[in-house]
Structure formats: C-alpha cells, structure tokens
Amino acid sequence: MRIVLVGPPGAGKGTQAAFLAQNLSIPHISTGDLFRANISQGTDLGKQAKSFMDAGQLVPDEVTIGMAKDRMEQSDAVNGFLLDGFPRNVSQAEALDVALKADDVKLDAVLDLEVPEDEVVKRIAGRRICRNESAHVFHVEYKQPKAEGVCDVCGGELYQRDDDKEETVRKRLEVYHTQTEPIIDYYREQGLVVTISALGKVEDVTARAMEALGR
Numbered sequence: 001m002r003i004v005l006v007g008p009p010g011a012g013k014g015t016q017a018a019f020l021a022q023n024l025s026i027p028h029i030s031t032g033d034l035f036r037a038n039i040s041q042g043t044d045l046g047k048q049a050k051s052f053m054d055a056g057q058l059v060p061d062e063v064t065i066g067m068a069k070d071r072m073e074q075s076d077a078v079n080g081f082l083l084d085g086f087p088r089n090v091s092q093a094e095a096l097d098v099a100l101k102a103d104d105v106k107l108d109a110v111l112d113l114e115v116p117e118d119e120v121v122k123r124i125a126g127r128r129i130c131r132n133e134s135a136h137v138f139h140v141e142y143k144q145p146k147a148e149g150v151c152d153v154c155g156g157e158l159y160q161r162d163d164d165k166e167e168t169v170r171k172r173l174e175v176y177h178t179q180t181e182p183i184i185d186y187y188r189e190q191g192l193v194v195t196i197s198a199l200g201k202v203e204d205v206t207a208r209a210m211e212a213l214g215r
C-alpha cells in the first residue's frame with residue numbers, strides 16, 4: 001500500500017505512522033528522518049538542504065521531493081510506503097504524482113487524521129518537557145507528573161517549550177490550514193481521501209485507521 005498521512009500538528013501523526021507502517025509491513029518515511037539521513041550521509045541533496053537550513057531559510061520543494069523520491073525507490077519501498085510530513089503543499093503533491101507516474105505506481109489512499117482545533121491546542125499547549133531529557137514528556141491534563149513541575153523519571157524541572165505555547169500552536173494551525181489542507185481537496189478529487197477521527201486512545205485510532213484502509 002502506498003499511503004500519505006495528513007493531519008494537523010498534535011494529531012499524533014508520527015505515532016500513528018509508526019504503528020500503521022508496522023502493521024502494514026511498509027517503511028514509514030518521514031520528512032524529518034529524510035533530512036537527518038541525507039545530511040548525516042552527506043548526500044548532494046543533504047548538503048543543499050543544510051545550506052538553506054544554516055541560512056535560516058526554508059528548504060525548497062525540489063530538494064525535499066528529490067529526497068523523498070530517492071527513498072521511495074529503495075528496495076524496501078517496492079511494495080509500498082507511508083509518507084508522513086510530505087507532501088505538505090499542493091506543489092509537492094503534484095511533484096509526487098509526477099514521480100510516482102514515472103515509476104508507474106499510484107497512491108492507494110490519503111489518510112486524513114481529524115482533530116478539533118481546540119483539542120490540538122489543549123494537547124500541545126499542555127505538554128511539559130523535562131530540562132534534563134527531552135524524551136521525558138508530561139501533560140498537565142493527560143499525563144500529570146506526581147509532583148507538579150517535576151519529572152517523575154529523573155527529578156528534572158518540567159517546562160513548556162516555546163513551540164508548544166498556545167500562540168505558536170495557533171500560528172502552526174494557520175500554516176496547516178493555508179498550506180497543507182488544500183492537498184486534501186487535491187487528493188479528494190482523485191478519490192483517495194479517507195478521513196478518520198484521531199480522538200481517543202492511540203491503539204483505537206490505529207484500529208480505526210486499519211479498518212478505514214480496508215485492512
């Protein structure tokens with residue numbers, strides 16, 4: 001299966017992508033991983049990406065598309081893949097179509113994770129991260145530490161990242177609405193969109209997604 005996963009920040013896309021890829025035995029291809037791999041391996045595309053990032057500029061679509069195309073052509077992706085974080089705008093979606101067509105393959109589905117906006121804000125703005133170890137993540141409502149403001153794991157101080165502040169989250173949602181949501185309409189015209197609610201437990205959302213994908 002060739003799947004594109006879309007959803008606003010805070011929809012749990014990364015987590016769902018990992019579970020779905022495992023259940024479907026296909027690689028999970030995330031833009032973040034693509035960038036890290038290309039930069040650490042020093043590929044031409046990685047060098048280009050790094051020069052833009054170092055200059056504080058957005059990496060151009062061509063570079064991102066090039067990385068995604070290289071990855072989709074690797075042997076483990078012959079029978080499918082799950083794209084997470086790409087395409088993120090209509091021009092990337094169009095370029096993806098061209099790349100897939102050149103390889104004579106097609107997308108099977110675009111899985112759209114739906115979360116109400118207020119829930120997104122609650123999920124992200126409630127996150128508290130440990131100063132010692134960023135993997136120690138808590139939530140003021142959903143995963144409260146035993147003592148307020150203190151990490152259960154190591155005793156470190158918990159804080160709210162700037163990226164997680166409500167105002168920033170609202171801005172990220174705005175970018176999602178203007179840049180990424182139009183790809184849902186783009187794919188709807190191709191009859192590919194499957195929308196599911198991303199509310200509830202992680203495993204329930206995965207089960208819902210598998211059912212919607214007909215698996």
Ligand SMILES: [Zn+2]
Binds near residue numbers: 131133152155
């Ligand atoms: Zn900690």
